[in-house]
Amino acid sequence: MSTDQRIGFIGLGAMGSPMAVHIARAQAATGRALHVHARRHASAEESLAAGAEWAPTPADLARVSDVVLTVLPDLPELEQVLDGETGLLAGTDHPLALVACSTSSPAGVRDLGARLAERTGGLVSLVDAPISGGVEGAREGSLSIFVGGDHDPAQAAAAALAPCGSAVHLGPLGSGQVAKAANQLIVAATTAALAEALVAAERAGLDLAALVPILAGGYAGSRLLEVKGQRFVDHDHSPASPASFMIKDLRYAHEVARASGIPSPVLDAAAGVYDAMVAAGLGDLDSSGVQAYLERA
Known part of the structure; x- marks a missing residue:
C-alpha cells in the first residue's frame, strides 16, 4: 500500500x-x-x-x-x-x-x-x-x-x-461488475446444485456428515463446499449472505448476458430457484437455504 x-x-x-x-x-x-x-x-x-x-x-x-x-x-x-x-x-x-x-x-x-x-x-x-x-x-x-x-x-x-x-x-x-456477475452466476449455480444433490442424497438414506467430506475431496470440491458444507450437514441456514440478495446480483448477471448477446440457460435456472425460494418466504435465509426450500417443496 x-x-x-x-x-x-x-x-x-x-x-x-x-x-x-x-x-x-x-x-x-x-x-x-x-x-x-x-x-x-x-x-x-x-x-x-x-x-x-x-x-x-x-x-x-x-x-x-x-x-x-x-x-x-x-x-x-x-x-x-x-x-x-x-x-x-x-x-x-x-x-x-x-x-x-x-x-x-x-x-x-x-x-x-x-x-x-x-x-x-x-x-x-x-x-x-x-x-x-x-x-x-x-x-x-x-x-x-x-x-x-x-x-x-x-x-x-x-x-x-x-x-x-x-x-x-x-x-x-464497469469491468469489476462484469467479473462479479460471472462470479455470482457460478456461486448461485453451485450452491443450488449442492443443495439439490444433498437433499436427494439424504432422502436416499445417506449420512451428510460422511458424504460432504468425501465430495470435497473430489471434483465436486469447491470453496463453497468448504465454507458451507457444515451448514448443509447441520441444516443451518442462518444468514451470512441472505438469499434475497442473490436476486439482485443475478439480475445484473442477466444484464451482462444480454449485453454480451449470449443465451443464459444456467443463469436462468439458478435465478428461477432463488426467485422461488424468496417467493416461498425464505429469502432471509442464507443462500444455502435452497436446501430448506427444496425439502419443503
Missing part, C-alpha cells in the same frame, strides 16, 4: 467492518489513520479500536482522503452519501478516487462515473470494486476484489484494498 495515500471508509456493516479493521491496521503501520464514517457511530467500534479515526460526516471524510472506499448495498445507497451540505461531494476540492464495492449494474456504474466526472470537473474518479468471499473472507482478509476503472484511480483503489485480499484491476469502469 502506498504510504502517502489517505484513505476513507464508508459502510461498516457485516462486510465493511472487518475490512475497515484490516485497512486501519495497515494504515497505522504507515503512520496514517484510516478515517471512517457510518450511519451509526457504534458500528465503528471495531475499526476505531484498530486505530481508525471517526469522520462526523461524509464531507469531513472526503476532506482528509485521497481514496474513499464504500461498502454499501448498491448505487442508490452510495448516491445518498454524495449530496447535501454534509455529503461527500461537499468535501471534495481535490482529486479523489471513489470506490464502490457494491454489486451493481455495470451500466449504472458507468453512468454514475460519467455524472460524477462532469459534476466535479474531473476531480472525482469512480472505481468499481465488488468483492467476493463472504463475511468469512472479510474477516480473514482473503477476499477476491474485482477492480474496474481508469488506470491511476484503479491502482490507488487496489492498493487501498490490498489488506482485505487480492485486488486485481481488470479493465475500464
Whole structure:
C-alpha cells in the first residue's frame, strides 16, 4: 500500500467492518489513520479500536482522503452519501478516487462515473470494486476484489484494498461488475446444485456428515463446499449472505448476458430457484437455504 495515500471508509456493516479493521491496521503501520464514517457511530467500534479515526460526516471524510472506499448495498445507497451540505461531494476540492464495492449494474456504474466526472470537473474518479468471499473472507482478509476503472484511480483503489485480499484491476469502469456477475452466476449455480444433490442424497438414506467430506475431496470440491458444507450437514441456514440478495446480483448477471448477446440457460435456472425460494418466504435465509426450500417443496 502506498504510504502517502489517505484513505476513507464508508459502510461498516457485516462486510465493511472487518475490512475497515484490516485497512486501519495497515494504515497505522504507515503512520496514517484510516478515517471512517457510518450511519451509526457504534458500528465503528471495531475499526476505531484498530486505530481508525471517526469522520462526523461524509464531507469531513472526503476532506482528509485521497481514496474513499464504500461498502454499501448498491448505487442508490452510495448516491445518498454524495449530496447535501454534509455529503461527500461537499468535501471534495481535490482529486479523489471513489470506490464502490457494491454489486451493481455495470451500466449504472458507468453512468454514475460519467455524472460524477462532469459534476466535479474531473476531480472525482469512480472505481468499481465488488468483492467476493463472504463475511468469512472479510474477516480473514482473503477476499477476491474485482477492480474496474481508469488506470491511476484503479491502482490507488487496489492498493487501498490490498489488506482485505487480492485486488486485481481488470479493465475500464464497469469491468469489476462484469467479473462479479460471472462470479455470482457460478456461486448461485453451485450452491443450488449442492443443495439439490444433498437433499436427494439424504432422502436416499445417506449420512451428510460422511458424504460432504468425501465430495470435497473430489471434483465436486469447491470453496463453497468448504465454507458451507457444515451448514448443509447441520441444516443451518442462518444468514451470512441472505438469499434475497442473490436476486439482485443475478439480475445484473442477466444484464451482462444480454449485453454480451449470449443465451443464459444456467443463469436462468439458478435465478428461477432463488426467485422461488424468496417467493416461498425464505429469502432471509442464507443462500444455502435452497436446501430448506427444496425439502419443503
